[in-house]
Amino acid sequence: MSGGATKQAVRELVRARMAALGDAAWNHAAEGIAARLLELGAQRGWRAWMVFLPMARAERGRDEVDLTGLVQGLLGAGGVRVCLPRTDWQSMTLEPVAVENLLTDIVVGRYSLREPRADLLPLALGDLDVVIVPGLAFDSTGARLGRGGGLYDRLLARVAGLPAGNRPVSVGVCVDEQVVEKVPVEAHDLRVDMILTPTTILRGA
Numbered sequence: 372m373s374g375g376a377t378k379q380a381v382r383e384l385v386r387a388r389m390a391a392l393g394d395a396a397w398n399h400a401a402e403g404i405a406a407r408l409l410e411l412g413a414q415r416g417w418r419a420w421m422v423f424l425p426m427a428r429a430e431r432g433r434d435e436v437d438l439t440g441l442v443q444g445l446l447g448a449g450g451v452r453v454c455l456p457r458t459d460w461q462s463m464t465l466e467p468v469a470v471e472n473l474l475t476d477i478v479v480g481r482y483s484l485r486e487p488r489a490d491l492l493p494l495a496l497g498d499l500d501v502v503i504v505p506g507l508a509f510d511s512t513g514a515r516l517g518r519g520g521g522l523y524d525r526l527l528a529r530v531a532g533l534p535a536g537n538r539p540v541s542v543g544v545c546v547d548e549q550v551v552e553k554v555p556v557e558a559h560d561l562r563v564d565m566i567l568t569p570t571t572i573l574r575g576a
Contacts, residue, residue, distance in 0.1 A: 403569030
């Protein structure tokens with residue numbers, strides 16, 4: 372992948388790589404990433420997490436790590452608060468909402484997103500210790516390429532605007548096939564603090 376590749380070219384490259392992965396590879400990756408996140412969280416004392424769930428649309432090809440097992444493990448751990456993102460479609464922003472049960476607290480919303488129920492109250496971003504961020508592609512500088520909707524770009528911008536002492540760590544998670552030499556970035560694109568794959572941890576810029 373050349374340094375001058377467009378976002379569309381990177382998306383096509385990474386989607387082709389992911390399409391070649393079977394269910395066993397995706398499941399193994401999810402287990403490895405969950406184990407690494409739990410170890411990192413224990414080391415750093417993360418007690419309030421924001422974690423995404425995969426979309427519910429079964430016919431869609433897999434293009435993101437399924438962190439359901441991680442969420443279930445965190446929910447079973449004492450003293451840990453687990454938040455999932457809920458979309459405000461008027462403002463096109465994400466808000467962290469604490470959940471306690473994946474069976475009763477989650478609904479399938481627009482675009483097959485699995486989100487917290489509307490009656491559950493959101494938390495402030497500054498109350499979080501870590502935000503787990505999906506993406507289609509990442510590079511070793513922490514640059515991230517999403518699907519183009521901008522929801523996580525806006526979230527990362529809000530995180531960056533918090534006082535340093537109240538700013539949660541942003542961690543991009545992906546399979547190794549989603550890491551590229553260089554993600555094309557624009558002025559408004561923000562980097563994550565670190566990137567975690569099943570085999571390595573890459574620090575952001």
